[in-house]
Amino acid sequence: MRFVSLTAVAALAILTAAPAVAQDTIKIGIVVEATGPNAEAGVFTLNGAKLALEEINAAGGVLGKRLELKPEDNQSTNPGTVLAFSKLFGEKGIVSIIGPIRSTQIQAASPTIAKAGIPTMIGGTDPSLTKVNNRWVFRGRPNDSYSSRVIADFGVNTLKKRKWAIVHSTDAFGSGGMNALTASLKALGITPVLVQGYTNNSQDFTPVVLAVKKSGADIIGTYMTNSPDVGIFAKQLRQLGVSADWVGSPSLVSVTAMELAGPALNGVHSVADFTPDASAESKAYTAKYKAAYKLDPDVYSSWAYDAMRILARAIGDAKSTEPEAIRKGIVGIQGWKGVEGTYSFDDKGDGLRGYNVVRIDNGKVGFIKHIDFKD
Amino acid sequence: MPRDPLPSFGTPRAPDPDPERKPSVEALTNNLQVIFQGLALGSIYALVALGFVLIIRATNVVNFAQGDFAMLGGYAMVLFFSALGWPYALALVAALVVMAIFGVLFNYGVYYPLRHRSFLPVLISTLGASIFLQNTVLAVFGPQPRPLEKTLPVDGINVGGVFLDSQYLVILAVTLLLVLGTYLFFEKTLLGKKLQATSQDKDMARLLGIPVALMISITFIYSAVLGGIAGVLVGPILFVSIGMGSIIALKAFAATIIGGFGDVTGAIVGGLLLGVIESLAAYHISVPYKDAYAFLALFLFLLVRPQGIFGEKVSEKA
Numbered sequence: 001m002r003f004v005s006l007t008a009v010a011a012l013a014i015l016t017a018a019p020a021v022a023q024d025t026i027k028i029g030i031v032v033e034a035t036g037p038n039a040e041a042g043v044f045t046l047n048g049a050k051l052a053l054e055e056i057n058a059a060g061g062v063l064g065k066r067l068e069l070k071p072e073d074n075q076s077t078n079p080g081t082v083l084a085f086s087k088l089f090g091e092k093g094i095v096s097i098i099g100p101i102r103s104t105q106i107q108a109a110s111p112t113i114a115k116a117g118i119p120t121m122i123g124g125t126d127p128s129l130t131k132v133n134n135r136w137v138f139r140g141r142p143n144d145s146y147s148s149r150v151i152a153d154f155g156v157n158t159l160k161k162r163k164w165a166i167v168h169s170t171d172a173f174g175s176g177g178m179n180a181l182t183a184s185l186k187a188l189g190i191t192p193v194l195v196q197g198y199t200n201n202s203q204d205f206t207p208v209v210l211a212v213k214k215s216g217a218d219i220i221g222t223y224m225t226n227s228p229d230v231g232i233f234a235k236q237l238r239q240l241g242v243s244a245d246w247v248g249s250p251s252l253v254s255v256t257a258m259e260l261a262g263p264a265l266n267g268v269h270s271v272a273d274f275t276p277d278a279s280a281e282s283k284a285y286t287a288k289y290k291a292a293y294k295l296d297p298d299v300y301s302s303w304a305y306d307a308m309r310i311l312a313r314a315i316g317d318a319k320s321t322e323p324e325a326i327r328k329g330i331v332g333i334q335g336w337k338g339v340e341g342t343y344s345f346d347d348k349g350d351g352l353r354g355y356n357v358v359r360i361d362n363g364k365v366g367f368i369k370h371i372d373f374k375d
Numbered sequence: 376m377p378r379d380p381l382p383s384f385g386t387p388r389a390p391d392p393d394p395e396r397k398p399s400v401e402a403l404t405n406n407l408q409v410i411f412q413g414l415a416l417g418s419i420y421a422l423v424a425l426g427f428v429l430i431i432r433a434t435n436v437v438n439f440a441q442g443d444f445a446m447l448g449g450y451a452m453v454l455f456f457s458a459l460g461w462p463y464a465l466a467l468v469a470a471l472v473v474m475a476i477f478g479v480l481f482n483y484g485v486y487y488p489l490r491h492r493s494f495l496p497v498l499i500s501t502l503g504a505s506i507f508l509q510n511t512v513l514a515v516f517g518p519q520p521r522p523l524e525k526t527l528p529v530d531g532i533n534v535g536g537v538f539l540d541s542q543y544l545v546i547l548a549v550t551l552l553l554v555l556g557t558y559l560f561f562e563k564t565l566l567g568k569k570l571q572a573t574s575q576d577k578d579m580a581r582l583l584g585i586p587v588a589l590m591i592s593i594t595f596i597y598s599a600v601l602g603g604i605a606g607v608l609v610g611p612i613l614f615v616s617i618g619m620g621s622i623i624a625l626k627a628f629a630a631t632i633i634g635g636f637g638d639v640t641g642a643i644v645g646g647l648l649l650g651v652i653e654s655l656a657a658y659h660i661s662v663p664y665k666d667a668y669a670f671l672a673l674f675l676f677l678l679v680r681p682q683g684i685f686g687e688k689v690s691e692k693a
Binding site for chain 2: 035037038039040042043159170196197198199201202203204206207208210211214227228231232237238239240241243244245246256259260262265266267268269361
């Protein structure tokens, strides 16, 4: 009897071991802002990644395995980001990571990522992030050298405006954007009549608005980080009678900024890497996201959706989960249509080279045109 | 979505009503505009600072959750007005009732158990309460900042080139009324005098038959309601967010020191002064350093007049 039970146990063990191997998953880490002041974006980012994950798994997974997402909170801070990355790198079996969307956080975590040597998709748009000799970061969004070129190109060549005021946040993203926009305008032979910085969470933009008014600018280019700042600035510009053209960075069309500013953003142009009706892919994504979360998608989710699918594709193409193979797989992605645009990765890790230009009217984002650059 | 009467961006600028206007007139209107904004934001600092001071006087403790009272008031209004769709007045009353109840809970949960300890444990207790409140609201309402309707249905009026935002006007008016009310309450009513006696000397007050615990409870209620009002008033301008209270509280705390630690008049004057100083300095010197001016002013005061404008030379009473 004892013998029988032992063999039964052994047989059971063998039987259960087989499916256990088949159920083995490919683990992908994701560092998101689940708590802290930017937690709004973190929820969206996780939504986007999960949506892609479910689709990939429903279609049979990658290399015959299911994908598994391992979220880690970065508390919306730089130290938190480094900690979250270290934690994920320390975990067994994580083959790739989707990093956060803030440039400053990626700057902080970059050495950790380089040391770990694990392919990481990033959403930060500071151009320098992929140019610091870190072979392991790949950008799921176009970088700010392109957003500034599109802002400048659209303002000068389409709107035909040449008296520019640049308003920017003084954080890493805003200052980087300001420098890039100044350079892009210079390439078109224009020196801005005003370059005005402000710190995040400014409660009052009156001095900024008055400076814009005084400068006589007929177009405003902005790199603003926080949605409440966008809302306050937009309202005060209008209250003080400034109705110049306004072309800004993608934060203008975030769901939160539009909800806070309401009709005050009427007539504003913005560059956006994600626009619901820009392409067949983005239209399909919008429908799926709305069905899943009862929310309108924005860039915070769309880039993570693309990043997840890029990683799955790279792993599938490489037929391996080794870091070097995944890296090769990502760089090998050329002319692939994602929801943000058509990805063609270069050796540095940049995949997108253009932006959509959109216009906000009565809370609706209308697609105007897509501007792409070759270099 | 409500219609906005102002022109959209990218429309030709309205013709200047007075193209012959002298540059000096323009400079004057701009300065008046900046001062108006400064006074309005300063009023909010003043309201929160007033809440600070009342609790400092009653318990000798700085309440680090004072800014979060404003945040809670804002969210209560979001709940009753925006989410449940109650009429504005009813939602406002409900929000203030919630704040009053919250004041009692705060007293018995955060201050009362530690009342016989030194100021440090209580101070840390309020700091803990602040973190707890912010994360509770995060869990309940989610991280997105919320817009809030203005108190009046108009955007504002333009007086000779200076735009007076209706919400800022409401903030100024309400602050004025509350300051007046607080003064009358403390100086002219028996309850106010009992509260003053409690804040001056608890043992003596107890000997005189004043129910000290009740007086402190009332102080917390009043302070929570003041914070709540600040949140409801400023919500339409700065939006209602988890972090809104911390931003205001930091400035309000600086205002209490500039005005004179624990002085009611000082809190008001300090708040208004701080608002105007940072607005003017941001306009005339440099915008990115706006927050720095407030703290530079604080630094100068600590250096030159550490007891603040209205503070007594010796602040501790024997």
